[in-house]
Amino acid sequence: xxxxxxxxxxxxxxxxxxxxxxxxxxxxxxxxxxxxxxxxxxxxxxxxxxxxxxxxxxxxxxxxxxxxxxxxxxxxxxxxxxxxxxxxxxxxxxxxxxxxxxxxxxxxxxxxxxxxxxxxxxxxxxxxxxxxxxxxxxxxxxxxxxxxxxxxxxxxxxxxxxxxxxxxxxxxxxxxxxxxxxxxxxxxxxxxxxxxxxxxxxxxxxxxxxxxxxxxxxxxxxxxxxxxxxxxxxxxxxxxxxxxxxxxxxxxxxxxxxxxxxxxxxxxxxxxxxxxxxxxxxxxxxxxxxxxxxxxxxxxxxxxxxxxxxxxxxxxxxxxxxxxxxxxxxxxxxxxxxxxxxxxxxxxxxxxxxxxxxxxxxxxxxxxxxxxxxxxxxxxxxxxxxxxxxxxxxxxxxxxxxxxxxxxxxxxxxxxxxxxxxxxxxxxxxxxxxxxxxxxxxxxxxxxxxxxxxxxxxxxxxxxxxxx
Amino acid sequence: xxxxxxxxxxxxxxxxxxxxxxxxxxxxxxxxxxxxxxxxxxxxxxxxxxxxxxxxxxxxxxxxxxxxxxxxxxxxxxxxxxxxxxxxxxxxxxxxxxxxxxxxxxxxxxxxxxxxxxxxxxxxxxxxxx
Numbered sequence: 143x144x145x146x147x148x149x150x151x152x153x154x155x156x157x158x159x160x161x162x163x164x165x166x167x168x169x170x171x172x173x174x175x176x177x178x179x180x181x182x183x184x185x186x187x188x189x190x191x192x193x194x195x196x197x198x199x200x201x202x203x204x205x206x207x208x209x210x211x212x213x214x215x216x217x218x219x220x221x222x223x224x225x226x227x228x229x230x231x232x233x234x235x236x237x238x239x240x241x242x243x244x245x246x247x248x249x250x251x252x253x254x255x256x257x258x259x260x261x262x263x264x265x266x267x268x269x270x271x272x273x274x275x276x277x278x279x280x281x282x283x284x285x286x287x288x289x290x291x292x293x294x295x296x297x298x299x300x301x302x303x304x305x306x307x308x309x310x311x312x313x314x315x316x317x318x319x320x321x322x323x324x325x326x327x328x329x330x331x332x333x334x335x336x337x338x339x340x341x342x343x344x345x346x347x348x349x350x351x352x353x354x355x356x357x358x359x360x361x362x363x364x365x366x367x368x369x370x371x372x373x374x375x376x377x378x379x380x381x382x383x384x385x386x387x388x389x390x391x392x393x394x395x396x397x398x399x400x401x402x403x404x405x406x407x408x409x410x411x412x413x414x415x416x417x418x419x420x421x422x423x424x425x426x427x428x429x430x431x432x433x434x435x436x437x438x439x440x441x442x443x444x445x446x447x448x449x450x451x452x453x454x455x456x457x458x459x460x461x462x463x464x465x466x467x468x469x470x471x472x473x474x475x476x477x478x479x480x481x482x483x484x485x486x487x488x489x490x491x492x493x494x495x496x497x498x499x500x501x502x503x504x505x506x507x508x509x510x511x512x513x514x515x516x517x518x519x520x521x522x523x524x525x526x527x528x529x530x531x532x533x534x535x536x537x538x539x540x541x542x543x544x545x546x547x548x549x550x551x552x553x554x555x556x557x558x559x560x561x562x563x564x565x566x567x568x569x570x571x572x573x574x575x576x577x578x579x580x581x582x583x584x585x586x587x588x589x590x591x592x593x594x595x596x597x598x599x600x601x602x603x604x605x606x607x608x609x610x
Numbered sequence: 611x612x613x614x615x616x617x618x619x620x621x622x623x624x625x626x627x628x629x630x631x632x633x634x635x636x637x638x639x640x641x642x643x644x645x646x647x648x649x650x651x652x653x654x655x656x657x658x659x660x661x662x663x664x665x666x667x668x669x670x671x672x673x674x675x676x677x678x679x680x681x682x683x684x685x686x687x688x689x690x691x692x693x694x695x696x697x698x699x700x701x702x703x704x705x706x707x708x709x710x711x712x713x714x715x716x717x718x719x720x721x722x723x724x725x726x727x728x729x730x731x732x733x734x735x736x737x738x739x740x
């Protein structure tokens with residue numbers, strides 16, 4: 143316990159490189175014309191869907207959910223995926239602990255924050271939740287279980303998991319992860335990343351041993367839960383329990399659910415959606431003005447600490463505000479029980495967040511992601527040249543600003559259409575036609591607001607508050 | 611039932627068609643890059659740093675892709691400057707002004723930081739598509 147506390151303390155006090163050190167280039171703010179085009183299209187399509195949507199056949203929900211094509215994944219591919227996942231985690235931890243401690247000379251920061259956290263979330267959202275195949279913690283646990291087979295049938299103690307706990311541990315861990323990503327000062331320092339991964343590995347394996355792997359992955363392994371959430375949007379569904387399977391379905395229909403999410407998963411979803419937005423809000427001039435107003439621009443001792451406190455406050459408040467607005471919209475549907483309906487409709491907001499996430503992070507992935515090319519040759523920053531790519535210089539002109547503007551508007555509008563469509567399809571599946579239509583007015587207001595907020599953030603120049 | 615199926619199918623097709631149109635447009639616009647017709651005058655900016663802060667009201671340097679940019683730095687004490695992305699580093703001394711000169715070949719928003727005991731952003735360079 144003392145070691146953990148000491149490590150956490152070190153993590154908090156260690157001053158790393160400047161904030162946003164991973165960003166070499168920011169996107170230009172969305173020009174007014176693009177902003178208006180996106181906003182207008184979002185409002186217009188909302189009414190088009192509203193006018194055209196008349197699906198009141200409940201069986202169609204099941205038809206949409208039925209997979210179109212499916213198959214088993216060959217055993218050796220599954221083993222390869224697990225080996226790659228495990229090896230990469232080991233490499234990142236070793237590089238973080240023993241390698242060069244400068245952010246761009248060590249593979250850990252780029253591999254974790256750019257490739258894993260951003261890149262993998264895109265893969266999960268637009269292709270399929272590959273995390274179930276490459277999850278290094280389950281891979282290692284399965285291997286350990288196999289090796290221990292002669293002595294013990296089952297490595298996990300299978301304690302009774304308290305039902306009331308639900309996915310709340312995942313919520314807490316996601317908040318911690320988001321705090322580490324967005325607020326913690328030493329987040330770009332390789333050693334901090336490695337230590338955080340080691341702590342998290344210990345926690346995860348302890349959870350597997352106490353409650354069983356499936357249960358822990360469903361409720362507390364935060365990467366499984368968040369990639370699972372994004373994976374509902376994807377056209378390919380991967381299942382990793384027992385024999386591994388894939389199945390094909392139309393995109394986004396995974397967000398339609400017959401059974402409502404339980405309150406803890408509803409909260410988790412709202413937390414993810416809120417955090418995605420807060421991430422962008424923290425870079426707007428409006429936020430910088432608030433911070434400078436509250437802290438003052440003159441350099442002072444404790445300015446960094448109070449800035450962190452403010453960011454933490456925003457990180458907590460953002461999702462709470464979204465949750466309050468969402469629950470209000472659900473309550474305004476005039477049907478009960480509200481908790482059940484909240485679990486039924488929350489997934490319809492996910493496409494808006496995925497679209498914003500894509501618009502916000504696409505260029506970062508394309509440009510900062512290139513650092514993985516030289517780093518693959520020299521993961522520890524020792525001056526190796528394993529693949530002959532060590533001298534690769536990243537191309538900051540790879541994605542043009544105009545391309546990003548079109549991509550942003552197209553993504554936001556498409557995400558909005560899908561969100562409205564999912565909301566309607568769900569409403570027509572759970573209510574009768576008249577109620578379904580009426581129930582979607584408050585949701586539509588919320589969705590338009592959420593989409594406008596995303597567009598507004600994209601139209602802001604990215605700044606950092608001038609306090610240090 | 612058939613009508614409803616047609617309607618929802620229509621929405622789906624509308625979405626797909628819109629998506630395709632926009633992505634086509636994106637590809638065209640992304641790759642569309644008119645050759646710089648003539649070598650224009652360089653865009654010049656004179657910036658003065660006082661105690662690691664910029665004097666004057668300029669918050670953003672705005673140029674277009676293809677412009678030749680010259681930033682003339684002077685400072686009242688030794689300051690290390692770093693233009694991110696383009697990755698140009700320069701050290702300005704009180705008696706030695708320095709010129710950062712480069713062609714703005716990539717669009718985007720790039721911070722220019724002082725790198726000393728702490729990193730703080732002085733100003734942003736914005737390169738817009740032509």
